[in-house]
Amino acid sequence: MPAHGGLKIMAHGIPVRKKDTPYCGYRVIAVGDAACFGDGFTGEGLYNAIKSSIIAADCIKNSLKNSDFSFSDYFKLIEADICRDIKISLMLTKVFYSSVFLFYNLLKKNDNYFHACCRILRGERTYKEIVEKLKFIKF
Numbered sequence: 001m002p003a004h005g006g007l008k009i010m011a012h013g014i015p016v017r018k019k020d021t022p023y024c025g026y027r028v029i030a031v032g033d034a035a036c037f038g039d040g041f042t043g044e045g046l047y048n049a050i051k052s053s054i055i056a057a058d059c060i061k062n063s064l065k066n067s068d069f070s071f072s073d074y075f076k077l078i079e080a081d082i083c084r085d086i087k088i089s090l091m092l093t094k095v096f097y098s099s100v101f102l103f104y105n106l107l108k109k110n111d112n113y114f115h116a117c118c119r120i121l122r123g124e125r126t127y128k129e130i131v132e133k134l135k136f137i138k139f
């Protein structure tokens with residue numbers, strides 16, 4: 001009997017943005033998976049889906065007040081926040097998943113790395129804050 005007990009295993013991709021994946025334009029705003037805001041490192045998408053929706057709601061309110069539907073405010077806010085974090089997460093993904101065993105041992109030995117990962121997963125810290133604190137990648 002196979003390890004999965006004969007169950008049919010299915011998978012689904014998490015949309016992760018590339019450098020220039022668009023997420024807004026004139027009269028158009030995309031949030032969450034539609035904007036490819038999935039986190040390639042953790043494989044999660046809920047946090048950025050909710051965060052981008054909250055930012056989008058504010059920008060839509062502003063656009064209705066100002067009759068400006070370019071959504072350049074949404075672009076700027078997302079670039080400085082979610083996109084910046086995804087960029088770091090993709091960098092970490094490349095480093096981490098190329099030497100999983102090495103990092104597994106590092107996480108096992110050093111509580112700081114493990115707790116840093118937990119804080120990111122809980123949304124208490126951003127990738128930018130953690131990376132700056134650990135000082136292992138320079139910007």
Ligand SMILES: Cc1cc2nc3c(=O)[nH]c(=O)nc-3n(C[C@H](O)[C@H](O)[C@H](O)COP(=O)(O)OP(=O)(O)OC[C@H]3O[C@@H](n4cnc5c(N)ncnc54)[C@H](O)[C@@H]3O)c2cc1C
Pocket residue numbers: 012014031032033034038043044045046047049
């Ligand atoms: C198997 C699986 C496990 C996951 N596990 C996790 C996890 O543990 N943690 C985590 O953070 N993320 C997880 N994710 C990712 C997470 O579910 C998504 O990133 C998140 O749900 C994206 O939210 P969203 O609102 O952008 O999109 P969705 O949740 O996909 O919502 C889009 C909604 O729009 C509806 N819709 C689509 N087309 C139309 C249309 N034409 N008209 C009207 N409605 C439409 C859809 O039916 C859907 O209800 C998982 C994903 C999968 C597939």
